[in-house]
Amino acid sequence: NAGVTQTPKFQVLKTGQSMTLQCAQDMNHNSMYWYRQDPGMGLRLIYYSASEGTTDKGEVPNGYNVSRLNKREFSLRLESAAPSQTSVYFCASSVTGANTEAFFGQGTRLTVV
Amino acid sequence: QKEVEQDPGPLSVPEGAIVSLNCTYSNSAFQYFMWYRQYSRKGPELLMYTYSSGNKEDGRFTAQVDKSSKYISLFIRDSQPSDSATYLCAMRRSNDYKLSFGAGTTVTVRA
Numbered sequence: 430n431a432g433v434t435q436t437p438k439f440q441v442l443k444t445g446q447s448m449t450l451q452c453a454q455d456m457n458h459n460s461m462y463w464y465r466q467d468p469g470m471g472l473r474l475i476y477y478s479a480s481e482g483t484t485d486k487g488e489v490p491n492g493y494n495v496s497r498l499n500k501r502e503f504s505l506r507l508e509s510a511a512p513s514q515t516s517v518y519f520c521a522s523s524v525t526g527a528n529t530e531a532f533f534g535q536g537t538r539l540t541v542v
Numbered sequence: 543q544k545e546v547e548q549d550p551g552p553l554s555v556p557e558g559a560i561v562s563l564n565c566t567y568s569n570s571a572f573q574y575f576m577w578y579r580q581y582s583r584k585g586p587e588l589l590m591y592t593y594s595s596g597n598k599e600d601g602r603f604t605a606q607v608d609k610s611s612k613y614i615s616l617f618i619r620d621s622q623p624s625d626s627a628t629y630l631c632a633m634r635r636s637n638d639y640k641l642s643f644g645a646g647t648t649v650t651v652r653a
Contacts, residue, residue, distance in 0.1 A: 433585070460639070462639075469550060469645050470645060471546070471548070471630065471643035471644050471645045471646060472586070472630065472632075472641075472643040473643070474640050474641070477639055477640070479639060485639075487640060488640070519585055519586070521585075530588055530591065531588070531641070532587075532588075533585030533586050533587065534585050535583075535584060535585050536583070536584070536585055
């Protein structure tokens with residue numbers, strides 16, 4: 430059972446480049462989330478999708494877009510990467526919208542130079 | 543000021559010691575409290591979950607919530623080197639999707 434799978438695991442981008450982070454879960458969860466983790470800041474919610482077909486902004490949505498492709502997949506897109514977006518990105522999923530028991534992926538380490 | 547404050551440590555203890563971790567928060571509307579464990583270069587995994595005030599025990603782990611003081615704690619008894627990780631507190635309001643996380647405390651248990 431793979432759980433939550435994120436690709437890629439590592440990425441280096443130049444300022445202004447775009448990329449999409451992929452996330453897929455095989456637990457039949459309704460809700461999915463994208464967080465970023467920075468030193469001393471904890472995890473901050475970027476976007477979430479309470480259910481298939483819906484997405485909402487979290488705490489730090491600027492510079493990002495998301496797509497809930499189907500129940501399994503939730504992608505995060507950086508249209509024009511900036512050095513401030515250097516971070517570790519985590520995708521998570523939960524059974525319901527109340528994400529008390531969120532399951533996290535292994536993370537994507539993104540560096541923007 | 544952050545909604546959730548957590549001392550980042552690092553905290554180093556000998557094997558067998560009791561590890562004590564805590565978080566304070568400012569939002570009195572928080573009702574659900576969680577502790578996540580995160581090993582180096584891995585995603586967080588849920589360790590303990592508590593609703594409202596009180597204690598919860600699971601094996602060597604005990605979580606405490608004191609809503610009157612806006613203070614939560616995690617205790618690890620008989621600590622093992624395998625407990626070396628970063629521990630993140632998290633909390634949310636009722637019917638709210640968003641979790642508010644502390645910055646995490648890095649713990650090292652020395653063999």
